[in-house]
Amino acid sequence: MSKFSDIIGRDSLTLVDFYADWCGPCKTMAPVLDQLKAHYGDRLTVLKINIDN
Numbered sequence: 001m002s003k004f005s006d007i008i009g010r011d012s013l014t015l016v017d018f019y020a021d022w023c024g025p026c027k028t029m030a031p032v033l034d035q036l037k038a039h040y041g042d043r044l045t046v047l048k049i050n051i052d053n
Contacts, residue, residue: 007047014045020052 008014017033019026037046 004047007045010045012043012045013040014047017046017048018051019048020050022052 008016015033015036017026017029019030033046033048036044
């Protein structure tokens with residue numbers, strides 16, 4: 001697993017999603033974030049961090 005600072009310190013864009021499995025809005029955003037990752041894959045890193053773990 002990469003260090004957080006290494007990932008966000010890259011030259012490419014990084015979107016950090018702090019989520020929880022019980023969070024309704026987080027569940028709604030999950031497919032949108034997956035689409036962003038698929039569309040911008042080589043230019044965007046989507047990092048998901050579960051706040052309960």
